[in-house]
Amino acid sequence: MALAIPQQVPWYLAPLRLLRGVFQVRRFPGVALIILVFLLVIPGLFAEWVAPHDPIKGSLGARLKPPMWEKGGSSTYPLGTDKVGRDVLSRIIYGARVSLRVSLEAIAVSGVIGITLGLLAGYFGGRIDAFIMRLVDISLGLPIILIALVFVAALGPSFATMNAVITVALWSRYARQVRGEVLSIKQRDFIARARVAGASHLRIMFRYLLPNVVNSLIVLATLQVGFVILLESSLSFLGAGIPRPTPAWGLMVADGRELIVTAWWIAMFPGLAIMLTVLSMNLVGDWLRDHLDPKLKNV
Amino acid sequence: MTRHIGDVVLEVEDLHTYFFTRLGVVKAVDGVSFSLRQGETLGIVGESGCGKTMTALSLLRLVPKPAARIVQGKILLQGENLLDKSENEMRQIRGSRISMILQDPQTSLNPVFTIGNQLIEALKTHNKHHARDLVQRAINALKQVRVAAPERRVEDYPHQMSGGMKQRVVGAIAISCEPHVIIADEPTTSLDVTIQAQYLRLLREIQEETGLSIIFITHDFGIVAKMCDRVMVMYAGRSIETGSVRDIFNHPSHPYTEALLNSVPKLEERTARLYSIDGQPPLLWNLPPGCRFAPRCPYTEARCETEYPPSFRVTEGHIADCWRLQSEWQTHHSSMSKT
């Protein structure tokens, strides 16, 4: 692929070359992308226009209605309602927004931190490298769910806590990846030339090293989205994630669990949403990896 | 060197092995015929990619499935056609009647088992012996390939041995069940020169002791001169010249053989530039209809490019596939030189 060989890529061209590579290929995960768009992107961005009902205010008269293809269901509430009378479909749509928001925020923050630290470690080497790598090792060695639980026990469940937890969990992967690649690119001639020409460290790192690393980072980020969504929903399920009454898929499954015998739809559909989203994301991520950077097979 | 050369033990007739791929049919072996007598060493010579190893694998019917298949030909081992055998029967034949030594000793042995274990496994597969007996037989096999202190070596792992010794172990495994034919696929290519000489001497000694036949695949004419009785030269999947070593070296009849022999630098001659053959071998999935060497041959005529030459007999036991050998052409040329 065009970007597999590190070259002196001007920073503004890197994403364009990426796009060109993306559309050239076979086994394009079309179905997965469609699912993603309909399950994550559109609901996430346009929830207010897409959802038929209010996700938080329920109507007590319409409690525990089954999905529309069952007896007793109606097309007003296509996927049924929960025990407070809230439309399951609308909640799923709004829940997509939560998932989208958490993944983007968490990945953005942890990405920025991780990439920066990785660049520093790889570029400067020596003590800085050793120190940062220690941090990475420790961070990777800590069990995520426990940290999450501790944070939540201390600070209470909220968006901010969730983001903090996921960031702590994720940043080290980016750092490690970036550092590794920087170490291998660092020796190339064009870097030496830049240094001779008097480029500052900052300039070298961001104008020269970063564009060459972007590929693998994109793959990493895509594969992380699925992981983040799973983590967020697990935490929400345990009551340690997004607080009620905000609709989050994990929370909905938790709510539906008690009623699994009588009102199975409350837990089923949100879970299905999670699975399909993560699955599609993984498929897209795998495909991206195969076509952008096969070296990452073990990520 | 007195060796008793006996009857024909292996006969290959018009062997074709093709790879069926998305790009097309790759004709790795496209018409190879030869015979091997008991006690004889036949060398198969040719450049990389000409089909030598595929021929060897075809003899054992170990071509990489599902892509490759033997599509035509006969392989007669002591009169029996191996291509008619079932997989079970082939498995019994492999190792006990035909065996093979692979090229790279570093990777030929399983690193997690002792060499004793691997030797015994070979023995156990084809014979029923008692356990104690087996260890002794393994030690004997090691002795036969002149490995020092075999009793201790039996317990060693492959990475504890040098390349030369590993290749001897591979040899021991190959001869342990007393096969009639051994195929040696460039066994000395990864060994250094002094070890090479020792190994070749070893093979010859074993051959004299047991009377087995060897097919020796190589690209080194020096080895051919030392080891082989007869030679078969391959090019682009076909055998293009076969004969005794003396005949081939002194009277190479195919232009390719001639060119190959010229490419070997000689110490006595001083040249400014090493001779090499112009051009590249043809792509095996896009073969020309005529003689495959024609694009690179200094003697081509129109006929060479459209029709593939049949095998002409140069002398008794020496054949080559070249239109030049047809007497008509020779007179045609001599008449041309007159005018």
Add this chain to the structure above:
Amino acid sequence: MQRYILIRFLQCLLALWVMSVIVFSLARMTGDPLDVLLPMEAGEGERERVAHHWGLDRPLYEQYFVFLGKALKGDFGNSWKWQGHTAMGLVIERLPATLELAGIAIVISVMLALPFGVLTAVWKDTFFDSLGKIVALLGQSLPSFWLGIVLMWIFAVHLGWLPTSGRGSWYHMILPAVCLGWFQVAAMMRLVRSSMLDVLDSEFVKLTRVKGLPEWKVVWKHCLRNAAIAPLTYFALTAGVLLTGSVVIESVFAWPGTGLLAVDAVRARDFQVVQAIVIVFSSVFLMANLLVDILYAYIDPRIRY
């Protein structure tokens, strides 16, 4: 080699220490512990007395060292939700249940992952392989809690074959163990498959076929021994992963182990118990990672000789 082990061990201790700091500071962040210990009406004098009794009037770092000292002895104080129990005591009481579940899960996942991994490699690009790929993909994408609920719904509610929750007979163990092991099966199967594919191409495998060995022996005796190295090291890592997974699964199936304990303690803001659990889990997790690194160093022959 020894130096390597020593360094890794020190890293573990460092990580554990960081955990203790995190846990301690977060505990203090939740608010003044005095509010937990005393009713709101308590007067100034009362507060001072209790503060002094609990050592809460000392500077923060001193309090931390007291905490650390006690932690090293295993003393995490008393649980405030489950009166009459010490925090550590509760953890120890519940640990066997979690270990039992994790053990079964490991057994199930290995028993499934190894043969399936081998077979998908041997029968590459067949229908079976595609099936395997689907299973692997699903394993990574399914949220474990949802899988638990779905399975519970099918097998316990509809078919009535298995109980929905709790611990008792071995029937109770099946669903939670399967859910717990599910992700491991997927990941390990992929690993085994890729290892096997590498090994199947090696030269020595060709030689075993030349020797005339039956194909099943080539695959199961020779290839597997070589291919098992990478998954083995991953397998040692699963201990830690399973521990984390147990938190969710135990909640779904109401399995009385340390995972469920953690969730309950968090809900009740019983920080003593949470601290104890976190430190214990972290230790196990870090030990598992350490073991993997050591194991890998042993198995990789470049380090051995």
